[in-house]
Amino acid sequence: MITTDITKAVKILQDGGLVAMPTETVYGLGADATNENAIKHIFRVKERPYDHPLIVHLASLDQVAEWAREFTPMAEQLAKAFWPGPLTLILKKQPQVLDVVTGGQDTIGLRIPSHPVALALLRAFGGGIAAPSANKFTHISPTTALAVEEELGDRIDLIIDGGDCTVGLESTIIDVTGDQPVILRPGMITAEAIAQVLQSSVTSSYESHQAATRVPGMHHLHYAPTTLTYVMSSDEIPDFLQTAKKPLALLTHTNIALPESDQIHRLQLLNEPNAYAHDLYRSLRELDKQHYQCIIVEAVPSMPEWDAIRDRLNKASARNLINK
Protein backbone atom coordinates (compact mmCIF):
# COMPACT_ATOMS: atom_id res chain seq x y z
CA MET A 1 0.00 0.00 0.00
CA ILE A 2 1.30 3.45 -0.92
CA THR A 3 0.77 6.14 1.70
CA THR A 4 2.17 9.34 3.20
CA ASP A 5 1.13 8.34 6.72
CA ILE A 6 4.29 8.47 8.89
CA THR A 7 2.45 7.46 12.08
CA LYS A 8 1.28 4.24 10.46
CA ALA A 9 4.82 3.57 9.20
CA VAL A 10 6.28 4.02 12.70
CA LYS A 11 3.75 1.58 14.13
CA ILE A 12 4.67 -1.02 11.50
CA LEU A 13 8.40 -0.58 12.22
CA GLN A 14 7.78 -0.93 15.97
CA ASP A 15 5.86 -4.14 15.31
CA GLY A 16 8.78 -5.60 13.35
CA GLY A 17 7.35 -4.96 9.88
CA LEU A 18 8.94 -3.60 6.73
CA VAL A 19 8.36 -0.12 5.33
CA ALA A 20 9.70 1.18 2.03
CA MET A 21 10.82 4.78 2.45
CA PRO A 22 12.00 7.51 0.13
CA THR A 23 15.51 8.89 0.47
CA GLU A 24 17.24 11.45 -1.75
CA THR A 25 19.28 8.66 -3.40
CA VAL A 26 16.88 5.74 -3.98
CA TYR A 27 13.96 4.19 -2.06
CA GLY A 28 15.03 2.00 0.87
CA LEU A 29 13.39 -1.05 2.42
CA GLY A 30 13.41 -0.17 6.10
CA ALA A 31 13.18 -2.17 9.30
CA ASP A 32 14.01 -1.56 12.97
CA ALA A 33 17.80 -2.08 13.00
CA THR A 34 17.61 -3.68 16.47
CA ASN A 35 15.01 -6.30 15.52
CA GLU A 36 16.73 -9.44 14.26
CA ASN A 37 13.61 -11.03 12.81
CA ALA A 38 12.66 -7.87 10.94
CA ILE A 39 16.17 -7.65 9.47
CA LYS A 40 16.08 -11.29 8.41
CA HIS A 41 12.78 -10.57 6.72
CA ILE A 42 14.49 -7.85 4.62
CA PHE A 43 16.97 -10.40 3.28
CA ARG A 44 14.18 -12.84 2.43
CA VAL A 45 12.06 -10.22 0.69
CA LYS A 46 15.03 -9.00 -1.39
CA GLU A 47 16.35 -12.54 -1.96
CA ARG A 48 19.68 -11.09 -0.90
CA PRO A 49 22.58 -13.15 0.50
CA TYR A 50 23.42 -12.45 4.15
CA ASP A 51 27.00 -11.42 3.40
CA HIS A 52 25.78 -8.13 1.90
CA PRO A 53 25.42 -5.93 5.00
CA LEU A 54 22.85 -3.18 5.46
CA ILE A 55 23.23 0.57 5.97
CA VAL A 56 21.68 1.93 9.16
CA HIS A 57 19.93 5.28 8.71
CA LEU A 58 19.82 7.81 11.53
CA ALA A 59 18.09 11.15 12.13
CA SER A 60 20.94 13.00 13.82
CA LEU A 61 24.62 13.02 14.69
CA ASP A 62 24.02 12.44 18.38
CA GLN A 63 22.78 8.90 17.56
CA VAL A 64 26.07 7.87 15.93
CA ALA A 65 27.70 6.79 19.22
CA GLU A 66 24.96 4.18 19.77
CA TRP A 67 26.10 2.39 16.61
CA ALA A 68 29.76 3.27 16.06
CA ARG A 69 32.38 2.89 18.77
CA GLU A 70 34.79 5.31 17.08
CA PHE A 71 34.02 8.58 15.38
CA THR A 72 37.42 9.72 14.23
CA PRO A 73 38.19 13.34 13.26
CA MET A 74 38.13 12.25 9.61
CA ALA A 75 34.65 10.73 9.98
CA GLU A 76 33.44 13.79 11.81
CA GLN A 77 34.72 16.14 9.10
CA LEU A 78 32.90 14.15 6.43
CA ALA A 79 29.69 13.94 8.46
CA LYS A 80 29.76 17.69 9.05
CA ALA A 81 30.34 18.40 5.37
CA PHE A 82 27.93 15.91 3.79
CA TRP A 83 25.23 14.87 6.31
CA PRO A 84 22.35 14.91 5.94
CA GLY A 85 23.07 13.65 2.43
CA PRO A 86 24.08 10.87 0.04
CA LEU A 87 27.19 9.65 1.88
CA THR A 88 27.55 6.42 3.88
CA LEU A 89 30.38 6.17 6.40
CA ILE A 90 31.82 2.76 7.26
CA LEU A 91 32.82 2.90 10.94
CA LYS A 92 33.84 0.46 13.68
CA LYS A 93 30.64 -0.86 15.19
CA GLN A 94 29.42 -1.03 18.76
CA PRO A 95 29.39 -4.59 20.14
CA GLN A 96 25.59 -4.75 20.49
CA VAL A 97 24.94 -4.12 16.77
CA LEU A 98 23.32 -7.24 15.31
CA ASP A 99 25.54 -9.49 13.18
CA VAL A 100 22.71 -9.84 10.70
CA VAL A 101 22.95 -6.08 10.02
CA THR A 102 26.72 -6.02 9.50
CA GLY A 103 27.18 -9.42 7.89
CA GLY A 104 29.21 -10.41 10.97
CA GLN A 105 31.83 -7.74 10.26
CA ASP A 106 33.33 -5.44 12.87
CA THR A 107 32.14 -2.39 10.93
CA ILE A 108 28.83 -0.69 10.25
CA GLY A 109 27.59 1.59 7.47
CA LEU A 110 25.79 4.72 8.75
CA ARG A 111 23.99 7.48 6.89
CA ILE A 112 21.82 10.47 7.73
CA PRO A 113 19.68 10.99 4.64
CA SER A 114 18.49 14.45 3.62
CA HIS A 115 15.07 13.56 2.22
CA PRO A 116 12.53 15.40 4.43
CA VAL A 117 10.19 12.39 4.56
CA ALA A 118 13.05 10.04 5.53
CA LEU A 119 14.10 12.46 8.27
CA ALA A 120 10.52 12.82 9.50
CA LEU A 121 10.18 9.03 9.69
CA LEU A 122 13.55 8.60 11.42
CA ARG A 123 12.71 11.29 13.98
CA ALA A 124 9.27 9.87 14.68
CA PHE A 125 10.65 6.33 14.99
CA GLY A 126 13.52 7.48 17.18
CA GLY A 127 15.94 4.62 16.45
CA GLY A 128 18.10 3.38 13.59
CA ILE A 129 16.40 2.10 10.46
CA ALA A 130 18.32 -0.51 8.49
CA ALA A 131 17.50 -0.05 4.82
CA PRO A 132 18.97 -1.52 1.67
CA SER A 133 17.63 -0.30 -1.66
CA ALA A 134 14.01 -1.47 -2.09
CA ASN A 135 14.62 -3.84 -5.02
CA LYS A 136 15.20 -7.54 -5.42
CA PHE A 137 18.87 -8.53 -5.28
CA THR A 138 20.78 -7.50 -8.47
CA HIS A 139 17.84 -5.47 -9.85
CA ILE A 140 17.77 -1.72 -10.48
CA SER A 141 17.10 0.41 -7.39
CA PRO A 142 13.69 2.13 -7.37
CA THR A 143 13.52 5.93 -7.50
CA THR A 144 9.72 6.29 -7.23
CA ALA A 145 7.06 4.78 -4.94
CA LEU A 146 5.48 3.15 -7.98
CA ALA A 147 8.76 1.42 -8.88
CA VAL A 148 8.90 0.00 -5.33
CA GLU A 149 5.35 -1.24 -5.73
CA GLU A 150 6.30 -3.00 -8.96
CA GLU A 151 9.38 -4.57 -7.36
CA LEU A 152 8.16 -5.60 -3.94
CA GLY A 153 4.55 -4.44 -3.55
CA ASP A 154 3.18 -7.88 -2.74
CA ARG A 155 5.91 -8.64 -0.19
CA ILE A 156 5.95 -5.62 2.14
CA ASP A 157 3.65 -3.88 4.57
CA LEU A 158 3.80 -0.27 3.45
CA ILE A 159 5.38 2.10 0.92
CA ILE A 160 5.77 5.74 1.89
CA ASP A 161 5.50 8.04 -1.10
CA GLY A 162 8.08 10.84 -1.08
CA GLY A 163 8.02 11.59 -4.80
CA ASP A 164 10.95 11.24 -7.19
CA CYS A 165 14.37 10.73 -5.60
CA THR A 166 16.39 13.86 -6.36
CA VAL A 167 19.83 12.18 -6.67
CA GLY A 168 18.73 8.95 -8.33
CA LEU A 169 21.85 6.83 -7.61
CA GLU A 170 22.85 5.12 -4.36
CA SER A 171 25.04 6.92 -1.81
CA THR A 172 28.82 7.16 -1.98
CA ILE A 173 30.21 4.62 0.50
CA ILE A 174 33.50 5.50 2.18
CA ASP A 175 35.44 3.37 4.64
CA VAL A 176 36.98 5.60 7.29
CA THR A 177 38.14 2.87 9.67
CA GLY A 178 41.78 3.00 8.50
CA ASP A 179 44.41 5.73 8.27
CA GLN A 180 43.43 6.44 4.68
CA PRO A 181 39.84 6.88 3.50
CA VAL A 182 38.75 4.38 0.84
CA ILE A 183 35.73 4.76 -1.41
CA LEU A 184 33.93 1.40 -1.68
CA ARG A 185 31.11 2.57 -3.94
CA PRO A 186 31.17 5.78 -5.98
CA GLY A 187 28.18 8.09 -5.72
CA MET A 188 27.29 11.63 -6.65
CA ILE A 189 29.46 12.93 -3.80
CA THR A 190 32.72 12.52 -5.68
CA ALA A 191 36.20 11.51 -4.55
CA GLU A 192 37.31 15.05 -5.39
CA ALA A 193 34.69 16.63 -3.15
CA ILE A 194 35.72 14.30 -0.33
CA ALA A 195 39.44 14.97 -0.87
CA GLN A 196 38.76 18.68 -0.73
CA VAL A 197 37.05 18.41 2.66
CA LEU A 198 39.75 16.14 4.10
CA GLN A 199 42.63 18.00 2.44
CA SER A 200 44.14 14.62 1.59
CA SER A 201 44.01 12.12 -1.23
CA VAL A 202 41.31 9.47 -1.33
CA THR A 203 41.68 6.03 -2.86
CA SER A 204 38.97 3.82 -4.33
CA SER A 205 38.61 0.08 -4.04
CA TYR A 206 35.82 -0.48 -6.57
CA GLU A 207 36.64 -1.79 -10.03
CA SER A 208 37.82 0.84 -12.45
CA HIS A 209 36.25 1.35 -15.86
CA GLN A 210 39.25 -0.30 -17.51
CA ALA A 211 39.17 -3.36 -15.30
CA ALA A 212 35.43 -3.68 -15.70
CA THR A 213 35.44 -3.70 -19.46
CA ARG A 214 38.58 -5.79 -19.98
CA VAL A 215 38.27 -8.47 -17.36
CA PRO A 216 34.77 -9.84 -17.64
CA GLY A 217 35.23 -12.65 -15.12
CA MET A 218 35.85 -10.14 -12.34
CA HIS A 219 32.51 -8.54 -12.76
CA HIS A 220 29.64 -8.78 -10.39
CA LEU A 221 26.20 -8.30 -11.86
CA HIS A 222 24.27 -5.62 -10.03
CA TYR A 223 21.86 -2.78 -10.68
CA ALA A 224 20.86 -4.60 -13.85
CA PRO A 225 17.87 -4.59 -16.16
CA THR A 226 16.63 -8.04 -17.20
CA THR A 227 17.00 -7.02 -20.86
CA LEU A 228 20.50 -7.57 -22.28
CA THR A 229 22.28 -4.25 -21.80
CA TYR A 230 25.37 -3.04 -23.63
CA VAL A 231 27.43 0.07 -23.05
CA MET A 232 29.33 1.36 -26.08
CA SER A 233 30.91 4.54 -27.35
CA SER A 234 29.01 6.73 -29.81
CA ASP A 235 31.52 5.57 -32.49
CA GLU A 236 30.63 1.93 -32.01
CA ILE A 237 26.85 2.34 -32.01
CA PRO A 238 26.14 2.79 -35.78
CA ASP A 239 27.92 -0.47 -36.74
CA PHE A 240 26.32 -2.37 -33.92
CA LEU A 241 22.85 -1.17 -34.96
CA GLN A 242 23.28 -2.62 -38.44
CA THR A 243 23.55 -6.20 -37.26
CA ALA A 244 21.78 -6.13 -33.88
CA LYS A 245 18.50 -7.96 -33.27
CA LYS A 246 15.57 -5.56 -33.19
CA PRO A 247 13.44 -3.95 -31.86
CA LEU A 248 15.96 -2.44 -29.48
CA ALA A 249 16.31 0.54 -27.19
CA LEU A 250 19.01 3.15 -27.28
CA LEU A 251 19.81 5.41 -24.34
CA THR A 252 21.92 8.38 -25.45
CA HIS A 253 22.95 11.72 -23.99
CA THR A 254 24.64 13.37 -26.97
CA ASN A 255 23.19 14.28 -30.34
CA ILE A 256 24.83 11.48 -32.33
CA ALA A 257 23.16 11.23 -35.71
CA LEU A 258 21.63 7.80 -36.27
CA PRO A 259 19.20 6.41 -38.81
CA GLU A 260 15.51 6.81 -37.88
CA SER A 261 13.76 3.48 -37.53
CA ASP A 262 10.59 2.28 -35.86
CA GLN A 263 12.67 -0.69 -34.72
CA ILE A 264 14.91 1.57 -32.64
CA HIS A 265 13.43 3.32 -29.64
CA ARG A 266 15.76 6.15 -28.73
CA LEU A 267 15.59 7.85 -25.35
CA GLN A 268 17.80 10.87 -24.80
CA LEU A 269 19.01 11.87 -21.32
CA LEU A 270 20.58 15.21 -20.47
CA ASN A 271 24.32 15.59 -21.02
CA GLU A 272 24.99 16.68 -17.43
CA PRO A 273 25.82 14.18 -14.66
CA ASN A 274 23.31 15.24 -11.97
CA ALA A 275 20.40 15.37 -14.40
CA TYR A 276 21.53 12.11 -16.02
CA ALA A 277 21.80 10.35 -12.64
CA HIS A 278 18.36 11.59 -11.66
CA ASP A 279 16.76 9.99 -14.74
CA LEU A 280 18.91 6.89 -15.32
CA TYR A 281 17.16 4.21 -13.24
CA ARG A 282 13.66 5.39 -14.14
CA SER A 283 14.63 5.26 -17.83
CA LEU A 284 16.21 1.81 -17.58
CA ARG A 285 13.12 0.52 -15.77
CA GLU A 286 10.81 1.91 -18.45
CA LEU A 287 12.89 0.41 -21.26
CA ASP A 288 13.19 -2.91 -19.44
CA LYS A 289 9.39 -3.26 -19.37
CA GLN A 290 9.16 -3.15 -23.17
CA HIS A 291 11.07 -6.41 -23.65
CA TYR A 292 13.39 -5.15 -26.35
CA GLN A 293 16.05 -7.48 -27.75
CA CYS A 294 18.63 -5.32 -26.02
CA ILE A 295 19.26 -1.92 -24.50
CA ILE A 296 22.28 -0.02 -25.83
CA VAL A 297 23.60 2.73 -23.59
CA GLU A 298 25.95 5.37 -24.97
CA ALA A 299 29.11 5.38 -22.83
CA VAL A 300 29.45 8.44 -20.60
CA PRO A 301 32.50 10.72 -20.37
CA SER A 302 35.51 9.44 -18.43
CA MET A 303 35.46 12.46 -16.14
CA PRO A 304 35.25 12.14 -12.33
CA GLU A 305 31.79 13.69 -12.03
CA TRP A 306 30.50 10.76 -14.17
CA ASP A 307 32.28 8.07 -12.06
CA ALA A 308 29.19 6.82 -10.21
CA ILE A 309 27.14 6.71 -13.40
CA ARG A 310 29.90 4.83 -15.26
CA ASP A 311 30.15 2.37 -12.39
CA ARG A 312 26.39 1.62 -12.47
CA LEU A 313 26.37 1.30 -16.26
CA ASN A 314 29.27 -1.15 -16.12
CA LYS A 315 27.35 -3.22 -13.61
CA ALA A 316 24.08 -3.03 -15.53
CA SER A 317 25.88 -4.41 -18.58
CA ALA A 318 28.07 -6.96 -16.79
CA ARG A 319 26.02 -9.90 -18.04
CA ASN A 320 27.09 -9.21 -21.62
CA LEU A 321 30.77 -8.49 -21.39
CA ILE A 322 31.61 -12.02 -22.40
CA ASN A 323 29.46 -11.81 -25.53
CA LYS A 324 30.63 -8.40 -26.60
Ligand code: TXA
Ligand atom coordinates in the same frame (compact mmCIF):
# COMPACT_ATOMS: atom_id res chain seq x y z
O1 TXA B 1 21.81 5.39 -1.12
C1 TXA B 1 21.90 4.34 -0.49
O2 TXA B 1 22.96 3.98 0.07
C2 TXA B 1 20.63 3.49 -0.37
C3 TXA B 1 19.60 4.24 0.44
C4 TXA B 1 18.35 3.43 0.71
O3 TXA B 1 20.19 4.70 1.63
N1 TXA B 1 20.93 2.23 0.22
C5 TXA B 1 21.62 1.25 -0.44
O4 TXA B 1 21.73 0.09 0.29
O5 TXA B 1 22.07 1.40 -1.55
P1 TXA B 1 22.17 -1.30 -0.35
O6 TXA B 1 22.00 -2.28 0.78
O7 TXA B 1 21.43 -1.55 -1.58
O8 TXA B 1 23.69 -1.09 -0.60
C6 TXA B 1 24.53 -0.95 0.53
C7 TXA B 1 25.91 -1.39 0.23
C8 TXA B 1 26.03 -2.88 0.02
O9 TXA B 1 26.73 -3.12 -1.18
C9 TXA B 1 26.82 -3.34 1.22
O10 TXA B 1 27.68 -4.40 0.89
C10 TXA B 1 27.58 -2.10 1.63
O11 TXA B 1 26.69 -1.06 1.36
N2 TXA B 1 27.86 -2.10 3.07
C11 TXA B 1 26.98 -1.99 4.09
N3 TXA B 1 27.59 -2.11 5.27
C12 TXA B 1 28.89 -2.28 5.01
C13 TXA B 1 30.06 -2.50 5.81
N4 TXA B 1 29.99 -2.55 7.13
N5 TXA B 1 31.23 -2.65 5.18
C14 TXA B 1 31.31 -2.60 3.83
N6 TXA B 1 30.25 -2.43 3.02
C15 TXA B 1 29.06 -2.28 3.60
Ligand code: MG
Ligand atom coordinates in the same frame (compact mmCIF):
# COMPACT_ATOMS: atom_id res chain seq x y z
MG1 MG C 1 21.08 -2.09 -3.46
